[in-house]
Amino acid sequence: MPELLQVRDLRKYYWKKLGLLRPTTQTVHAVDGISFDLRERETLGLVGESGCGKSTAGRSVLRLIEPTSGEISFNGRDVLKFDSENLRAMRREAQMVFQDPFGSLNPRLTVAQIVEEPLVIHERMTGSERRERAGEMLATVGLRPEHLDRFPHEFSGGQRQRIGIARALMLNPRLLVADEPVSALDVSVQAQVLNLMGDLQERFGLAYLLIAHDLGVVRYICHRVAVMYLGEIVETAPVDDLIRSPLHPYTEGLVSAVPVTHPRLRHRREGLRGEVASPLNPPAGCRFHPRCPYAMPICSEQRPPMREVADQRHVACHLHDAEIAKSTSSKEFPASVGKNSPQSNPGAGIRKGGNP
């Protein structure tokens, strides 16, 4: 399928003033050179710990915030060169859904006003045409047209998330960037919204960039996943491969930290020690090396480049550099990952020369 979105070496830095007497400016490397592709009708998950830059990446792609540098191509056109007119046109095709169903809807507007707003900006339509479209869209997301004249506070969390999705779909977009769309919802309601997102993808041919931290959600809804750590993407893979045989030691830690699904599967896990470092002062070399159980001397010196190590599998880790792996062959490659993938091994993907 053709690429809908191509992101190359995207960066977003913030500058922060620290200190009162002799203020110094420090750079927050919120997103620091990420690249990924998204195909039509595809769902790409963006996962990683709090503060690793997922939301910043998602917003930069839509230019809801201005990236510091990089390239973004949407539908073959250079998004960073867009003037405000082009940007407005792009917003028809690429929309955002936010995490917080409570904070993201204006409490003083009726559902009709909220859902119709994109039409007011982008389309020449009469009031009654707009209302009809809005009523249809509410029905599409499982609400009823009579909800149009109510206010957001009259709805439950799941219903509010549906309103946000209805609004984002009003202009028939091809891409939705969804920032933790179900994180604030109870599981029973989360299931409703995830099913809805699946149905809508099928029906309208949507592509999703899904920002999430729950690997269960990601496994269920995503085709491919990009794992972020401290502003960088460290691994991309088809979702089942990623969970079955994570290649990057950080991904391995993330997967093995997920709680078991049955008490009989309990086990002592090695787990990731330490905490996320600060994007103010990212470690040299591989940013993960202070927490990495397999770190080698080179890891604190050289930043590992992203390599394609098997079909559709990319990883930025010195362990997966064939040369380095050879020279340190005495050293064991990362061992068992945990209950979800007892035989998996971060070296396995390449050593066996492909995906299981």
Added chain:
Amino acid sequence: MPLLEVDGLRTYFRTPAGLAKAVDDVSLDVEEGEIRAIVGESGCGKSVLSLSILRLLPQPPAFHAGGEIRFGGRDLLKVSQSEIRHIRGNEISMIFQEPMSALNPVFTIGHQLTEVYRVHRGVDARSARRQAVEMLTLVGVPAPEARLREYPFQLSGGMRQRVMIAMALACRPKLLIADEPTTALDVTIQAQILDLMRDLRESLGTAIILITHDLGVVAEMADRVSVMYAGRVAESAEVEALFDRTLHPYTRGLMHAVPSMAGDRAQSRLTEIGGVVPNLTDLPEGCRFEPRCPLAVAYCRKKEPPLETYEGAHMAACWRAGDA
């Protein structure tokens, strides 16, 4: 005899919309050294239940509408103010979902932690400091001496939660109530904190009431578990029995609604529980789950099902308990 017995507890709120029956005839017990999970969705009464045990709810609007809470031969709902204050922190302590709200932002970690030893244990400043360092070491805070000089905002979420656990365990309570202790944390940090709580249970023998909305945390931690729905216990069991076979359709619904990491990924749909939780001021007549229940029959609307015992210690409140 169990360490704690909650028996027929009712905690209601007077609200402008009417009486909200947040905890409505809840019974459960906690054995010494046991991890007892309480799981349920938002608003089902988990926090109100735990705050009721320590009498920390504002009255009004809350009031106690029935039941007993027995702990060490006393009814916690009847003991004097000074006695409950003594029990809090010394015998039962609590950690909260948002660790920031429970730490005082204007005092250092050291001040707050040594204060616990001085007030509850009556030890001098030097010895309090030594014990504080020991406790921070026990809960895995690196460089504890340095941390004592820091303020809460200088710590990460995971470190703050460790400090909270250190404070809660300072007086070696018999029971720790942990209200969603890992909900605000990343999954890798959650795994560390859960490991820590398990280790402390082993080494100190502290019983833990673990409140969560995450069935994964239950599977990972609990000895026994109660599932709450709209202010009542829907099902209660040994943890393996519950994950082997659910008796209540709500529990079954929850289990199927979780997008799981295990098994074949059904490319198909997740099982939804239709509808939403009922309004606590306007509960349905019979079974509270009836409007959303796939098994409901006419009788379910007439009479509220009592919590009854089935196989072993497995209990459920459902007229069709165990029906597939």
